[in-house]
Amino acid sequence: MSSTIDARLSRRLRHRSRSGAVAVVLLALAVALAWLALESALQALGLRALLVAPADAVATLNAADPWAIIVAGAAGAAGIVLIALALAPGRRPRHAVPDDRMAVVIDDVVLAGALKRSVGSEVAVRPDRVRSSVGRRRAEVTVIPTSGVSVDRERATAAASALLEALSPKPAVRPRVTISTEGMVGS
Amino acid sequence: MTRSNRFVNRLLLLLVGLASLAAGAWLALRTEPLASRSPIALPDIPQFSTTGWWIVAASALAAAVLATAWAVTRGRGRVDAVVRTPDLTISARVAADLLEPALLAQPDVAAVRTRVFRVRGRRAIEVRVATRPGAALPPVIETARRAVAVLDAALELTTPVALHVTPATFGGDAGVRRVD
Numbered sequence: 001m002s003s004t005i006d007a008r009l010s011r012r013l014r015h016r017s018r019s020g021a022v023a024v025v026l027l028a029l030a031v032a033l034a035w036l037a038l039e040s041a042l043q044a045l046g047l048r049a050l051l052v053a054p055a056d057a058v059a060t061l062n063a064a065d066p067w068a069i070i071v072a073g074a075a076g077a078a079g080i081v082l083i084a085l086a087l088a089p090g091r092r093p094r095h096a097v098p099d100d101r102m103a104v105v106i107d108d109v110v111l112a113g114a115l116k117r118s119v120g121s122e123v124a125v126r127p128d129r130v131r132s133s134v135g136r137r138r139a140e141v142t143v144i145p146t147s148g149v150s151v152d153r154e155r156a157t158a159a160a161s162a163l164l165e166a167l168s169p170k171p172a173v174r175p176r177v178t179i180s181t182e183g184m185v186g187s
Numbered sequence: 188m189t190r191s192n193r194f195v196n197r198l199l200l201l202l203v204g205l206a207s208l209a210a211g212a213w214l215a216l217r218t219e220p221l222a223s224r225s226p227i228a229l230p231d232i233p234q235f236s237t238t239g240w241w242i243v244a245a246s247a248l249a250a251a252v253l254a255t256a257w258a259v260t261r262g263r264g265r266v267d268a269v270v271r272t273p274d275l276t277i278s279a280r281v282a283a284d285l286l287e288p289a290l291l292a293q294p295d296v297a298a299v300r301t302r303v304f305r306v307r308g309r310r311a312i313e314v315r316v317a318t319r320p321g322a323a324l325p326p327v328i329e330t331a332r333r334a335v336a337v338l339d340a341a342l343e344l345t346t347p348v349a350l351h352v353t354p355a356t357f358g359g360d361a362g363v364r365r366v367d
Contacts (some may be wrong), residue, residue: 018200053308085204
């Protein structure tokens with residue numbers, strides 16, 4: 001990652017933008033405020049309220065009756081959800097790959113697929129007999145060998161490590177290869 | 188990838204969240220039995236006069252308009268040109284035509300989508316490469332690198348590029364390819 005713009009592009013691809021959440025929150029807020037504006041205007045004009053007259057709503061909330069408690073609970077819960085959304089890291093399951101010219105970001109699913117292929121071809125096991133998953137710092141690869149044929153775990157690990165070294169994803173991913181004890185008949 | 192400022196997005200969520208939590212807490216603290224144990228008596232929500240309600244109506248309307256205006260401007264930033272100056276425009280199509288054929292020639296690549304975004308005042312190319320299951324990644328990245336070098340040479344400038352490698356989970360072109 002050569003420049004700050006590349007670092008920024010990479011970061012933007014690896015984290016959620018929250019644009020959707022912000023738009024939803026703002027539109028909900030806009031609807032509530034528009035309703036409040038309308039009811040307040042009706043109240044000021046002395047006309048009948050659309051749903052609830054603001055003066056009555058204020059009286060209900062001041063009276064601390066069950067409605068006030070329900071509103072308090074809902075507001076509190078919404079507040080906690082929004083604060084969590086604002087402060088959570090919002091990482092997407094993706095890794096950055098260092099490059100001099102551009103920002104490279106790979107979905108973890110794709111990385112898992114590449115590991116599956118690498119390990120499978122190294123130990124001569126069909127790709128659908130290799131399971132793999134990539135987390136933030138660890139990749140799990142499970143090889144299900146053909147019954148009666150042993151699989152060299154060292155070689156499988158070396159293949160996974162070689163691929164991860166060639167790509168050197170950030171944050172670094174360490175492979176863990178498991179050879180399943182239950183083989184499968186035929187191949 | 189969009190233009191909207193992500194820090195501002197977070198800040199807005201945080202402020203609305205804190206306001207909502209505070210309002211909820213304020214209402215809850217005024218109910219029994221919490222209110223009788225509270226060291227401070229929280230005031231009632233005031234009842235307004237006619238003028239007061241007009242002020243509430245006007246400020247709520249203004250805030251609603253502002254919130255809507257902000258909401259509809261989230262997530263934009265896509266543009267149709269890599270370069271746009273008074274005397275030169277290079278269409279995003281040019282970048283796509285220079286980058287996509289080389290990538291699509293790779294057997295592991297199912298689809299490529301090239302888009303240009305404005306990020307912090309600069310134009311950046313996002314190349315999304317959808318790969319088939321079990322794609323070998325180093326050749327795909329190497330091909331992209333070479334394609335970008337061709338692009339740089341053709342445009343005679345270095346435009347920021349983001350390469351995003353995704354799984355091809357859509358369309359009929361994403362079939363499993365046996366690796367022998």
